[in-house]
Amino acid sequence: MRILRKDGPNILVVASPVENVRLGEYLVVTDKERSLVVQVYDENYLDVSGIEEEVAREEVIFASTQGVTEDPAGVGTISREIRDMRLLQCKARGSIEHGRYSSRIDWVPSRTSSKVTKLAVNELLDMVGRPGERMIKIGKSGKQQMTVPAEAFDGRVTIITGRKESGKSHLAKMITRGLVQHGAYCIVFDLNEEYGSIGLKADGTPTDISRKVEVRRPGRNLRFSLEGAGLRAISSLLQHSLDMPGTSLREFVRIWEAMEAKHELRISSLGANIQQWRCNEFVRDALYSRYHTLSNSGLFAEGREDEFDLEGFVRSHPDGGVLVVSLSRTSPLNRRMTVELLLSKLVELLEHRRVPPVFLVAEEAHLYLRETYWEDLITRMRHFGAFTLFVTNQPDAIKQEIYRQADNIFLHNFSNDSDLSLVSQASMVDADTIRSIVRTLPQRMCLALGHAVNNLPIVVAVEAFDSPPTGVTRLFFQKEGASPRLEAPEAG
């Protein structure tokens, strides 16, 4: 391999067809004592003049007639190699001087005497220095194991995005399992019942985190009490999830205070208190309809003894744990209310330092998270200790501001141009790299960007997550002979 041209951070390298270099791989251009680290982001054929005519001529002649060629010097082989020569489009990422990496790219290596070789990702990351010690195995980069430090997610916002079935959930589960293995606490908003088996291996045997996994279903074993949730959480719920107007909300606070004074903070008493409350008839109607929604949601327990205790969950799992909130069979309104209540409670606990920092794994968060919460999550709540990992196949569901504040982004394949331009504008590396690499990523491969990979974009082949298959799409045309099964409707 040899350098052909340099234009700013763009470097063109000529490579022979025998050089097995793939998109996303790193090369090191060694020139005396310094080396320039470059990353291949695209490749083309070397533009040999007259090549089109040559190819067309050969195609026509050799396809139509058979013959004998006697080439004593074997020039045909060299000529074929020349036609297969590749032009690697690279971006300069940094320099290595005296074994130390820096992000300086303000020099030009010699075109004639420099040597271009491949650089293994782990070797590069070791040189750069890893931002932590608690490693989470996520897959392979080239032939080497690829790990990311758990610390890279600590206090950070992470986005995993890519088109459907590109392997996002595998990666999210792998990171979640890794965090819990290192003693972290995670709350997973699980839309497709994928995370319940996170504690099991594919053969059904338990992993070292199997006892740390707790699955809760809203309305069944995940219920809240008015007293436990508190006025702030309930009024926030009424305002944001049930669109209660300000006037009604003011009356509700007064009713709440009256109930609290009488030690009657129970869902069953709320209806009676609203009915007896002296206020405008329209306000009463507004309050009563919301009461009915809350009451019928099944999310509220009568007393604190039946409510889900988040603090208790943390206490009962002293070595870390994962709370899987299964939202799959929950109505959209109940989803929103559950998440609202849970997050309000979490923030309250974090504010008072009653629970350690928590990692939130939010799959397709736009389906249950109100818009104002997004910004709240990545700004205010992050400071209290709620670190979010967004997983989505709709990149436009996440605002540009959130992309810009993301610390780690794992991009799986996108072939849609508008999706590509959206993520390429918002992520922390140049648009060329994103567009070229992400477009060509096969299933279960992603481009890792940000803190987890020391701000060096790395292509990772995400390993299959070792757990029983869950969240599998139910199909009509299943295996031959198997007909779709009908289940009896759930009671309640």
Add this chain to the structure above:
Amino acid sequence: MNTQLSISSVVNMDALVSLAREFRAEFEVSSGQIHERLAGMPFMFNTDGKDAYPFAGWGNPGGHKAFPILPQVEEATIASTDSSCILLGESAEGSVYAVRAAVCFSSGGGVRGYFRVGPTIVYLTEEGACGIPPLETYELKFALSDSQIAERVIRNGLERRIIASLMKSPQLSIVMADGSLKHPLDPMPIGAMGRDWGGCLIGFSKSSSLVSSSKSTGAVSEARGPAFAMTQDGPIRTLVAKFSPDGLVFRLDVARSPSHLDKVLGLLLYNDAFYVGYPESLRMAHHLSVFSRSEDTALKAYITKRYELKNLPSFGLRRITLGSLSSSG
């Protein structure tokens, strides 16, 4: 102080002025003579020295007659050969060339197969040629004086050997070569080649000067179907011919023709395919022998490695010496 050089003080200007007068007088005479011969004639202007063909054909038959070529329905094998030679570079003692040749075999109206040999490397120095059979002294002198002549000499050397080999096959009825068999620089030694062979050898020429110089070209061009007209008889017979109704007229040199010319041409018409009147076997032999850019690069890479050459950086001589204003010549 006057530093300007006075030309008249160092050169005899009277002699030059006298020469200029002679030129003018000669021009006035010759201009009239050229006018007498050229005035009003259809004329095809040259473009970059390349062979050309008039859009509307070669025009007036001028009383000359063309004879039709009728297909001779008889399965026969025709071998067509062509070659290419390129200059790869120069050392202080000589020049290195690469040469390649191809033979295509046609029969029953289509190309049936090919044989390609080369590229092989040829090194020409004053001591002689390495890589090809020894050249005659005059050939070597010509070849060393000009690379284009050298390429021609090398090509012809290889083609002659191939034709001689082909003439050992009694199954071959016709052997065709690209170009004239009567070229003054490299005449084909027909008499010395393949005495026992019963086929005939045809030189197929595209050169517009050779085609246009024949007085019968117009007649053949105007003919409705495949036609030919004899222009010169002798051991090598020269004719102009076209092989398809809308085809172009080419010049053919036919040597060792054992039978009537129209039978040979009919055999050729039946057994080869023709595109705009040019034989497909010759066309394919050309495409198989020419060097592509990547092959040119590959050959340079090969000789650099094989002969441990040291690259001498160089620049284009003409552009440096003549400047960039001139675009031709």
